[in-house]
Amino acid sequence: MNPSPTMSAPKLIQGYEVVIGFETHTQLQTNSKIFSRASTAFGAEPNTQASPVDLALPGTLPVMNREAVQCAIKLGLALGSHIAPRSIFARKNYFYPDLPKGYQISQFEIPVVQGGEVSFFLGEEKKTVRLVRAHLEEDAGKSLHEAYQDMSGIDLNRAGTPLLEIVTEPDMRSSEEAVAYAKELHKIVTWIGICDGNMQEGSFRCDANVSVRKPGGPLGTRREIKNLNSFRFMQQAIDYEIRWQIDQIEDGHKIQQATVLFNPDTGETRAMRTKEDSADYRYFPDPDLPPLCVSEQWIEETRARMPELPRKMADRFVADYSLPEYDAVTLTQSPGMASYFEQAAKASGQPKLASNWIMGEVSRRLNTGEMGIEAAPVSAAQLAALIQRIQDGxxxxxxxxxxxxxxxxxxxxxxxxxxxxxxxxxxxxxxxLEQIIDDVLAANPDNVAQFKAGKDKAFNALVGQAMKASRGKANPAQVNALLKSKLGG
Incomplete structure (x- = not known):
């Protein structure tokens, strides 16, 4: 494996290096399914949105959803990927109760989106994760276990829902880095409008491939944690899996490649089944679907309609508002946050102060109230007016x-x-103010003497006394200047 271009020295846990790669299933915001006209609306009664095409009943043929391809092009443009002019659909064969066809239509050898990268900040350190591919595929149905005591139900409403599976190189080295990557990818797909990002409804599902190794050694055997549907559980699951694998190796056991699930109630992962390799799926080109052809004209038309991307917007904030890169990236976490900042920055004429307030007080209040910036009771115009009153004293x-x-x-x-x-x-x-300061100096001769003897703390004490005497209403800058003038400092 070639190192990531921005990979720093690995953080070791008990002498082991952690290696993490991601596969993210992003449900696309289309009205109909990828190969049929059935609805993709969430929450319908079980099995009311499963068409004959989704079930592969005899005599039915899949027809590609153009809007799903449009979403793939948008993602490729957003991630700096190569968009294949010609890609192939394949049948991925496996048998599971919620897969009515006995195979899944996906892409294997030639995906529509190839390469690209996702950059983000971990604290104030910039990281970059390389992407292998993003391929179009259909979702499977859903097994329902909780509603039945002695049996499981199958809901095929989700079968055929369009997905983009986004696959990374194994470039991440900690659970914190993995979560930061997932959050950045989530931001991008919602920003460009291809996914609603609802993790609870399964619109954005992450699988983490986790392994450990001694530094410089070959890659360890990976275990895949499936269907992580919250960032908090994601970090807990990866941390537990890391500790479990290290303990197993230290006890002399070999790690077996497997698919595992995370139980948030116990905080543990458990093996669900042995992990298949690609040969086990017996991929072959789908005979019912022609190659997917994407013209350069289509790509350029899509590019022209793309919104300003968060990375480009952050660069513009640095250039236009002289913000630090960290501030600019933080303020472009959502279109709403970016718009709020720009309004406040332009109206106040103080972009750095606006940034400080939004990243500080505004964000603290939003987090406490578990609300988005769109619901903030303080408008950008009000914040700008407040900043102006600070600035003019x-x-x-x-x-x-x-x-x-x-x-x-x-x-x-x-x-x-x-x-x-x-x-x-x-x-x-x-x-x-001069009268207040004269009174403070007269009442505190010891502090005056100490300051003249070179003790700076005495000056701060005098400032404090002056501010107290003014009931906090004195301008601190004026207090400092007048005190220094009267003390000859």
Whole structure:
């Protein structure tokens, strides 16, 4: 395996290096299934959306859904991939109760999307994960176990739903890195509108291939954790699997290639079945489907209609607003967040302050309330007005937080009105400040003497006394300047 171009020194766990690759099944936002006109709507009564084509009944033939191909082109453009001008559909043969055909129509040797990469930040360190491919395929049905005591049910509504399976190189080296990759990919597919990203409904399902090895050694035997449907469970499952594999090896056991499931109630993974290799699926070209041909004109027409991508937008934020790259990437986590920032930055004329507030107070409140930026009670215009009052010295940062809290709680809509009502204006009257400072100096001769003896802490104590005497309304910058002038500092 060639190292990832941005791979840093591996983080070792008990002397072992962790190696993780991902396969993500992204359900495409189409109205009908990939090879039939049956609906893809979620939540219908079981087996009411399974057409004869989805079941491969005799005499039926699949017909390719153009919109599903359009989604694949969008993904390829977003990830910097090669979009194959000609790709092939194959039958992947296996037998499972919720696969009515006995095979799945997928792509094998020639996928529609080839290569590409996903870049993201882990903390403030930039990482890049290389992609192998993304191929179109149909989903299987769903086995229902919870609703029945002595048997399982089969719901074939999902059979034939269009998927893009996105496969990475084994470039990730920790559960934190894997989760950061998955979040970035989730952001991209929802940003370009090919997937709704609903993990609870199965629209974005991740399989993590996990192995461990001694540094510099050959790749270990991998185990695939299937259908991870939340980022929290994803990290828990990978961490448990890493510890389990290391313990097995240290106890002298060999790791067997297997498909495993994660139980969130116990926090453990358990083997479901031995893992198949590609030869076990007996792939062969599907005789009912011609090659998929994607013209250069189609690609360019799609490119022209693509939204500004988060990576490009982040680069523009760096160039246009002089933001650090970390800020720019954080602010482009969703179109809503990016739009909110741009509105606040332009209206306030202070992009860095707007970034700080959005990444700080706004995000903290959103996380606490488990809401998106679209539901924020404080509008971008209100935040901009608040930032302007900080910048022109009307209020201090501490007072600004009080105003922000009041806006968030709906106590008022106008920043200036709230500042007046709460009496939060800073004292900018030089004459009044001079009188306060003269009184503080007269009342604290020991601190004055200590400062003149070279003790800087004494100056801070005098600043504190002046701010206390002004009831927090003095402009700190003016207090500092006047104190230094009077002390001869």
């Amino acid at each position: 009307t209020i201090s940062n501490a007072a600004a937080r009080q105003v922000f809290d009041a806006l968030w709680e709906g106590e008022g809509a106008e920043v200036d009105a709230l500042i007046e009502a709460k009496g939060l204006k800073q004292m900018n009257d030089t004459g009044a």
